[in-house]
Amino acid sequence: MIVGIEFYTLLATGAVIYWLIPKQIIRNYFLSAASIAFISYFDKYSAIIAVILILYSYMFAVLIEKNKGKRIFHRLGITGLVILLVIFKYLGFLNEVLSSLDNFISSLPVFKIEFVLLPLGISYIIFKHISYLTDVYWGINNKGRFADFLLYSSLFTIYIAGPIERFSRFKIESGRENKFSGVFIEESFKRIVFGLFKKFVVADWLGFFIAPVWENPGNYPAGIKILALFGYSIQIYLDFSAYSDIAIGASRLYGFKIMENFDYPYLKSNIAQFWRSWHISLSDWIRDYLFFPLSPVFKNKTWQIFFVPLIAMGLCGLWHGPAMHFVYWGLCHGFAIFIYQVWVIIKRKNPALNQMSGTKWFNAAGTLFTFVYVSFCWIFFR
């Protein structure tokens, strides 16, 4: 959708009308309506779900902000969102898991779930709403104006491929009276062209060469397979980051500065730094709404540093798609984070090791090792 002609038609025509509207709040309503129409153009049902979710989450934000029983309303609101995500995205997956269990335990009743619904952008909008409700509950931001929340939830430039922007940041962008500037067109154009170049010229070209190796690995020697593995690492980075470039650039045309989502992740010297630079909006979300809340659940420090990354990253994998191979990919990263935390503890107790880990050579080796490990994990992802 983000590279289709419909996207750019709306982007250009929408921007002309948007900047002709004198007041920002009316612009926000206009852009929200255009965004919902855009989603509806591809799938009416997805647009209806989006509107229901927007009303649902805003209603819960109002209830949380009233303060009486805020904890209960927060829990209820989040539970509802998680249930909806499970119903829409993971029913088919649960059916598969239950069926595979059924092969082993024949006495279990057979579960049959015949319908699988997958509204467009459901993972993004639900993650955005979980952060929104939780931030209102934590007092980080208030519920905000409905016009800002509506646009935050529906903005077509970031609806399908993120970034998972936070409302606390977005409402500043959509809340101020923006004045049109030629800089918006210039910055937007450059960023979109850069994204399209990365996607269609470099990533797809690279994909063209490595796809045969991934399809028939048995036909190729080990050296070529390793090159194809590293090639896929580069391709997936260029692909994902290109979508973010386009989303950020397209949003800029409307005067919005959306958060950056990638920061040269393959140049980082350990897995923790990698996750602070890869799909930043998702990794920040995982950190704030899974890692932190999960940590106190495990009182024992060893269990905490082992289980929390595994659970959080396993769920992060599942967020990418309803299939076990995504879970394995997440667990692969969770395990690396566990090992990294053990390493940090060992390093702290050993000043000589700590000093050595700060050297250029050590960091270079760390960067290479992290890249190789992350590349290995992509095997599960693909």
Add this chain to the structure above:
Amino acid sequence: MEEKLIEFIKNEFLSDPGTEITAESKLISSGIVDSFSLFSLQAYIEREFGKKIPPPLITAESFDTVKQMIEIINRY
């Protein structure tokens, strides 16, 4: 509060607790406090000062120095 926080950070995160740290020292952005270690800092603040700081505020931008930490703790 400042002394207690500095003491905790020295003992918990530094390989050499004798290292000098001030209220202005950058802790997260400089790598002294690792992002995965921030849970124990959050837990310590809750235990010691009775304030639970929301995770989105515990970042390199808003929670980097002891001075910033105190500002946020006082706000909550």
